[in-house]
Amino acid sequence: MRRTQLFMPTLKENPSEAQIxxxxxxxxxxxxxxxxxxxxxxxxxxxxxxxxxxxxxxxxxxxxxxxxxxxxxxxxxxxxxxxxxxxxxxxxxxxxxxxxxxxxxxxxxxxxxxxxxxxxxxxxxxxxxxxxxxxxxxxxxxxxxxxxxxxxxxxxxxxxxxxxxxxxxxxxxxxxxxxxxxxxxxxxxxxxxxxxxxxxxxxxxxxxxxxxxxxxxxxxxxxxxxxxxxxxxxxxxxxxxxxxxxxxxxxxxxxxxxxxxxxxxxxxxxxxxxxxxxxxxxxxxxxxxxxxxxxxxxxxxxxxxxxxxxxxxxxxxxxxxxxxxxxxxxxxxxxIWPESVAPWIVGLINLNADDMSCNEICESFYELATRNGVDILYDDRVDRAGAKFADMDLIGLPYQIIVGPKGLKEGFVELKDRADSKVERHNVDEMSSWILSKTRN
Amino acid sequence: MRRTQLFMPTLKENPSEAQIxxxxxxxxxxxxxxxxxxxxxxxxxxxxxxxxxxxxxxxxxxxxxxxxxxxxxxxxxxxxxxxxxxxxxxxxxxxxxxxxxxxxxxxxxxxxxxxxxxxxxxxxxxxxxxxxxxxxxxxxxxxxxxxxxxxxxxxxxxxxxxxxxxxxxxxxxxxxxxxxxxxxxxxxxxxxxxxxxxxxxxxxxxxxxxxxxxxxxxxxxxxxxxxxxxxxxxxxxxxxxxxxxxxxxxxxxxxxxxxxxxxxxxxxxxxxxxxxxxxxxxxxxxxxxxxxxxxxxxxxxxxxxxxxxxxxxxxxxxxxxxxxxxxxxxxxxxxIWPESVAPWIVGLINLNADDMSCNEICESFYELATRNGVDILYDDRVDRAGAKFADMDLIGLPYQIIVGPKGLKEGFVELKDRADSKVERHNVDEMSSWILSKTRN
Missing domain, CATH: 3.30.930.10 (Bira Bifunctional Protein; Domain 2)
Known part of the structure; x- marks a missing residue:
């Protein structure tokens, strides 16, 4: 699912009516x-x-x-x-x-x-x-x-x-x-x-x-x-x-x-x-x-x-x-969703939707995931990186793949584990293999 | 699903309250x-x-x-x-x-x-x-x-x-x-x-x-x-x-x-x-x-x-x-259910649940089907053949596999198409291959 199409009205502020x-x-x-x-x-x-x-x-x-x-x-x-x-x-x-x-x-x-x-x-x-x-x-x-x-x-x-x-x-x-x-x-x-x-x-x-x-x-x-x-x-x-x-x-x-x-x-x-x-x-x-x-x-x-x-x-x-x-x-x-009940397993964050190489890599990951039955949410919005990070942490998908222009120049993308916030660097091929490992069985 | 376990109370007579x-x-x-x-x-x-x-x-x-x-x-x-x-x-x-x-x-x-x-x-x-x-x-x-x-x-x-x-x-x-x-x-x-x-x-x-x-x-x-x-x-x-x-x-x-x-x-x-x-x-x-x-x-x-x-x-x-x-x-x-919405694709009729060879072949078909994700209903009841035929026609599964002692002696089981009532004879191996062809994809 692409974030630009998804009906998911997130809120920045805590609603006053909610006590828990x-x-x-x-x-x-x-x-x-x-x-x-x-x-x-x-x-x-x-x-x-x-x-x-x-x-x-x-x-x-x-x-x-x-x-x-x-x-x-x-x-x-x-x-x-x-x-x-x-x-x-x-x-x-x-x-x-x-x-x-x-x-x-x-x-x-x-x-x-x-x-x-x-x-x-x-x-x-x-x-x-x-x-x-x-x-x-x-x-x-x-x-x-x-x-x-x-x-x-x-x-x-x-x-x-x-x-x-x-x-x-x-x-x-x-x-x-x-x-x-x-x-x-x-x-x-x-x-x-x-x-x-x-x-x-x-x-x-x-x-x-x-x-x-x-x-x-x-x-x-x-x-x-x-x-x-x-x-x-x-x-x-x-x-x-x-x-x-x-x-x-x-x-x-x-x-x-x-x-x-x-x-x-x-x-x-x-x-x-x-x-x-x-x-x-x-x-x-x-x-x-x-x-x-x-x-x-x-x-x-x-x-x-x-x-x-x-x-x-x-x-x-x-x-x-x-x-x-x-x-x-x-x-x-x-x-922080457990994988078994997460709305999507992976969140894909495009840090710069105006950058051609970011778009290209994100689209290839997204296409690979959807074609192979991996539940993925692709944040393809034109928005600040900070807003995207906050939204993705808020909705709590187990894994985040973060694609930015700086990393790509050095040959890597990031994989973040939502539960412990640990970030690993992978090249594009490694990341593709990881995506395939998350195929629904 | 075994018929002896299924909660499916069929009726022989037409209920008077039903007009259509x-x-x-x-x-x-x-x-x-x-x-x-x-x-x-x-x-x-x-x-x-x-x-x-x-x-x-x-x-x-x-x-x-x-x-x-x-x-x-x-x-x-x-x-x-x-x-x-x-x-x-x-x-x-x-x-x-x-x-x-x-x-x-x-x-x-x-x-x-x-x-x-x-x-x-x-x-x-x-x-x-x-x-x-x-x-x-x-x-x-x-x-x-x-x-x-x-x-x-x-x-x-x-x-x-x-x-x-x-x-x-x-x-x-x-x-x-x-x-x-x-x-x-x-x-x-x-x-x-x-x-x-x-x-x-x-x-x-x-x-x-x-x-x-x-x-x-x-x-x-x-x-x-x-x-x-x-x-x-x-x-x-x-x-x-x-x-x-x-x-x-x-x-x-x-x-x-x-x-x-x-x-x-x-x-x-x-x-x-x-x-x-x-x-x-x-x-x-x-x-x-x-x-x-x-x-x-x-x-x-x-x-x-x-x-x-x-x-x-x-x-x-x-x-x-x-x-x-x-x-x-x-x-x-x-x-007569179309395959796409049938409660089960195949009905397996054991014509003589007291016959060892009938039971053995039926169990092997049933096991093969369930293990491979083929929707099958196995009529394993001890009952008259006529009652089983009538019930299976009534509930309308697209295919019936009929296993009887006479056929088995001659080396065949029957495959009946519910829609046109046509019956084909197959040996056990052919029937097993046919079952596998009905695996859910």
Whole structure:
């Protein structure tokens, strides 16, 4: 993409309405614009990041055998009355009346709808297990939406629902998502720690929040330092095998959110305890037959008896992740994107768009990159070098190739690593080879 | 994907609520389920088709230089009051009041919102032209939703908006979309004819509907037979060049919807006129400064004067296309998918899942296909051959590989073309080579 064509309205000044760094940087980098309180338009740069996050989530969900579908945003109130959540949900639920006076709502989550679908279509234990996910916009009418996409009203969520014959099956489904989430967040460059969460009236220990560590996180969290250095499972993980030992590895160490942490009586020694700030990006939850009972989702087991399906639900805050990644990876100049979710991998800076040799080399790099599927943003504007450097640091692409007339005379161009600001000099051939090494696979 | 794992609840009987063939077949093939009047959940098979259609649209939009963003579904009523459409729109607009009593609405289209974004961010003619598109769910509260996804209430639309300095620029933007639409629909196996549409108070001739020809189409259309055999532009089309001659080629012949056609005084001889049935799948429209005037979208031209931006909008009914493709491509056994949008390219039928040699060959084909990125659905169920044939014809994958014990003894497996029902016999090695020829590129 050429910068002169791209719709990316960057801002030099910090917008006054933004209180946290990710909100400030997303506005300044031209990623989003607010259309009304807590509701945002995703401009091209922001949408590219969102799509890369979606693609990682999709790949990791599919790897577990989960299947993607798409439920609508608008739901009938009827199902929510059956589950008794219509009145319980309060003002956070956006309630709507259609032209015929029927009560509708903008789905804040989908337990009711998916349970209803499954109740109508599945009959036999032979059709289980199933794990169905969708990536769909949700609406929660927050009293005071703030912090940009971190606490918006219209937000994108991946939610899925597992359906099993019995508790053992449900636990395996739960473990699959536990392991899958470790991989998912790690691929986005995040350190996400699973922390035990409330199970409420369901009981048991099958509820975990996944908390990303970031200095500017929304709340305080506590965990054993061993967890900080643990590595998530590799790509070759076989989700059909028993995953209990991996889950046990991660849950053997202490980890607690502020609400759960016992400050006066912490179970581990102080010198092993890490106190950090965190952002919740995922939540997995086993809830047995809570919804299958109220919505009549029953199947025949191998003895021919009708039994309620065992269920769990699993959520990832997709749009929130964009903010969380920025909170965990930025400096005073701007965003520092991990390669896996960067809007473009390489930024190409032409220091003098009036210089023929600069233009020629830049065009050859740009052409090479686009022809070979390397995500590149070419700043081809006629503008000051300082403005271009500042903009490129702000939007945070992992690598910058800097082409200037002085360097070219001496036979080199520069390659800057955004994360550590280190600059290497390369001749044009070396730089071309490096570009090819960044081809999408 | 293995059929035993896939969530695809097919139906043997025609559902009574479905009046048209695409609705019937989408329900029977387990592609969609209605959640409430005019609102559908897309089950895995349906969603795969929808995503393939989206990907074609995205590729063709990007090829023109259009940039993707995403505007929210919920909008504030304020912008619609500025454009005077809030009251005009009537009951089709789903109106919502949030918890603070503010008037909101579920966007039926996005002229207001995109014009507002551009008005705030673009200042100079140097930043034009821009063409911004998004693929987002819309809601129109139809009095009587029907015909499945062909006239639903919540539906997916690709809409984009072009911004130019003057009429000449706007006309070029219009022509780009004209040509792009010809390519887009053609890639989905559709014969889509552009037909002049009303321009209302805007005047001029820059408004075309794209009508897909299908025997079961919703309305009658009329066109010169020359149009039926015209080929859309190839992949190598250069959208930066003047496209007027291509547009002229297509608009030189008579083509009219029922509303526009003059039955008594048709301008072309009867023997050159084709009367057919059609389905509207796209609409492109130039509307000058209608919205930029009311929403204050002005930029400085090269003389330093503030002028209203010239705009056009361009829509494709994305979810509707799934129905339109089925209407134009089916037989009495089921759907016949074009390869480009088929949920899977190949269906593999194991005629006897109790036979060791059948299983072995099927597993080897399945493994070969998945390892090499060939979209394959393997019917590995223990079921009657007749049921498997009927299901596979119903869901309409372009090719079927049929593996039975009798054939294997004689050294062959069968390859059936869904469109013409022709069956070829191949040995296992030939079949493996054929599978590899279907690798996604």
């Amino acid at each position: 760094v990710s909100h400030r940087l997303m506005l300044r980098a031209g990623m989003i614009r607010q259309s009304t309180a807590g509701i945002y338009s995703w401009l091209p740069t922001g949408y590219r990041v969102l799509q890369k996050i979606i693609e990682i989530i999709r790949e990791e969900q599919n790897a577990t055998g989960a299947q993607e579908l798409l439920m609508p945003t608008i739901q009938s109130a009827d199902l929510w009355r059956k589950s008794k959540r219509y009145d319980d949900y309060g003002k956070e639920m956006l309630r709507i009346t259609d032209r015929h006076g029927r009560d509708m709502l903008y789905g804040p989550t989908n337990e009711e709808l998916i349970t209803d679908i499954v109740a109508n279509e599945l009959n036999s234990f032979r059709e289980l297990p199933k794990n169905l996910y969708h990536i769909q916009w949700k609406f929660r009418d927050e009293v005071r939406p703030r912090f940009g996409v971190m606490r918006g009203r219209e937000f994108l969520m991946k939610d899925n629902y597992s359906f099993d014959l019995n508790y053992e099956g449900a636990k395996h489904s739960y473990n699959k998502m536990f392991v899958s989430y470790l991989r998912t967040f790690s691929r986005m460059g995040l350190k996400a720690i699973p922390m035990a969460a409330d199970t409420g009236p369901i009981g048991g220990d099958l509820s975990h929040e996944f908390i990303v560590l970031a200095d500017t996180g929304e709340s305080e969290v506590f965990c054993d330092q061993e967890l900080i250095n643990m590595k998530p499972p590799g790509k070759d993980i076989d989700f059909t095998l028993n995953l209990q030992s991996i889950v046990d590895d991660w849950t053997q160490y202490y980890a607690a959110t502020d609400e759960k942490h016992n400050h006066d009586n912490c179970p581990i020694p102080k010198d092993e305890l890490v106190t950090a700030r965190g952002i919740e990006v995922g939540h997995i939850f086993y809830f047995g037959s809570k919804y299958s009972d109220s919505l009549g989702a029953k199947i025949q087991n191998s003895d021919g008896e009708l039994v309620s399906i065992e269920m769990g639900s699993y959520g990832i805050g997709v749009s929130r992740l964009v903010g969380a990644i920025i909170e965990s990876s930025h400096d005073d100049k701007g965003i | 063939v695409s609705h019937r077949l989408m329900l029977r093939a387990g592609m969609i389920r209605q959640s409430t009047a005019g609102i559908y959940s897309w089950l895995p098979t349906g969603y795969r088709v929808l995503q393939k259609i989206i990907e074609i649209i995205r590729e063709e939009q990007n090829a023109t230089g259009a940039q993707e963003l995403l505007m929210p579904t919920i909008q504030s009523a304020d912008l619609w009051r500025k454009s005077k459409r809030y009251d005009d729109y009537g009951k089709e607009m789903l109106r919502i009041t949030d918890r603070h009593g503010r008037d909101m609405l579920y966007g039926p289209t996005n002229e207001e919102l995109i014009t507002d974004i551009v008005a705030n961010e673009l200042n100079s003619f140097r930043e034009l032209p821009k063409n911004l598109y998004h693929i987002q769910w819309k809601f129109r509260d139809e009095v009587r939703p029907r015909f499945g996804v062909m006239r639903g209430r919540e539906f997916l639309m690709k809409d984009n908006y072009s911004f130019d300095l003057n009429y000449e620029g706007a006309k070029h933007s219009y022509n780009k979309m004209f040509v792009s639409y010809l390519r887009t629909f053609s890639r989905m196996g559709l014969k889509a004819i552009p037909m002049a549409a009303d321009t209302g108070p805007i005047g001029g001739d820059l408004s075309h509907e794209f009508i897909v020809l299908a025997d079961t189409g919703e309305s009658e259309v009329f066109c010169d037979q020359e149009l039926i055999n015209m080929k859309p532009p190839g992949k190598d089309i250069d959208f930066t060049l003047n496209l007027q001659s291509i547009v002229d080629d297509w608009t030189q012949y008579y083509a009219a919807t029922d509303e526009k056609h003059n039955h008594d005084n048709c301008p072309i001889p009867k023997d050159e006129l084709v009367t057919a049935r059609g389905i509207e799948v796209g609409h492109i429209f130039y509307f000058g400064s209608k919205y930029s005037d009311s929403l204050g979208a002005k930029i400085q031209n090269s003389d330093g004067e503030l002028v209203s931006i010239e705009m056009g909008s361009y829509g494709i009914g994305v979810s509707r296309l799934v129905g339109a493709i089925i209407e134009s491509s089916h037989d009495d056994k089921g759907i």
